Amino acid sequence: MSDSSFDPSSLAAQISKKGLPPVHLWNPELCGDIDIRIARDGTWFYMGSPIGRIRLAKLFSTVLRRDDDGEYYLVTPVEKLRIEVEDAPFIVVELEEHGQGQEQEIFLRTKTDDVIRVDDDHKIWVEYSEDGEPSPYVEIRNGLSALIARNVYYQLIEIGTSNEDGPGEKFGVWSAGKFFVLGDLVQAWSGEIDDCWRHQIFRQNSPGQQNHCGCWTFRQMASSQFLRSEIYAGAWVSNRSSKS
Numbered sequence: 001m002s003d004s005s006f007d008p009s010s011l012a013a014q015i016s017k018k019g020l021p022p023v024h025l026w027n028p029e030l031c032g033d034i035d036i037r038i039a040r041d042g043t044w045f046y047m048g049s050p051i052g053r054i055r056l057a058k059l060f061s062t063v064l065r066r067d068d069d070g071e072y073y074l075v076t077p078v079e080k081l082r083i084e085v086e087d088a089p090f091i092v093v094e095l096e097e098h099g100q101g102q103e104q105e106i107f108l109r110t111k112t113d114d115v116i117r118v119d120d121d122h123k124i125w126v127e128y129s130e131d132g133e134p135s136p137y138v139e140i141r142n143g144l145s146a147l148i149a150r151n152v153y154y155q156l157i158e159i160g161t162s163n164e165d166g167p168g169e170k171f172g173v174w175s176a177g178k179f180f181v182l183g184d185l186v187q188a189w190s191g192e193i194d195d196c197w198r199h200q201i202f203r204q205n206s207p208g209q210q211n212h213c214g215c216w217t218f219r220q221m222a223s224s225q226f227l228r229s230e231i232y233a234g235a236w237v238s239n240r241s242s243k244s
Helices: 008-014 054-061 150-158 234-243
Strands: 030-038 044-046 064-066 072-075 080-085 090-098 105-110 115-117 124-128 134-141 144-148 170-175 178-189 216-218
Touching: 030 072, 044 054, 064 144, 090 150, 105 144, 105 170, 115 134, 124 178, 144 150
Parallel strands: 030 080, 090 144
Antiparallel strands: 030 044, 064 072, 072 080, 090 105, 105 115, 124 134, 134 144, 170 178, 178 216
């Protein structure tokens, strides 16, 4: 199938606008590749240009499927078109939390307005590049994941906590009664802390050393280009300091 013969509006006409279509039940023949690309920031492109109609991109996202071959397809009852996805097909742009501690529930919204609760069916995990850069993800549906935007990742860190005492423990967030790991905790030295009782940013820290107030940070974030600094949880610092 040639890109020149593809009409996005014809595909849109095949898609139900009521809820999520049962794409897992559809098995049409592969029509070919189409010049649609989802960029790392969640923007949809057609033939190199952003799809300006946001509603159209949202509609296409409802018939997106990832098959066992690892490829992404737009699927209708009569067509199957392979597209390119740079990273994850969705991106989380908003977070809302309710409750505290183990009773907390976290809700995430994607750029295409999918809203999910972080739970067993929508797990958060973090992958690391060779140079230590973290990329946080969350499962959206049926093998489709979302990259968590940097500002939302900061919010997760801000509401995060540790799950056990002592060196080597995990740092993460609670949601729907489950603990989702964001990273390991290690002691770190920093000479540039403005206020130990709030969430602050470490600059040029050396992992493996304890600072004067006993703050703990992520080992993996020590050389992170994603954060370009280390973040520690003020609540964790407060808890440990109160015990000393």
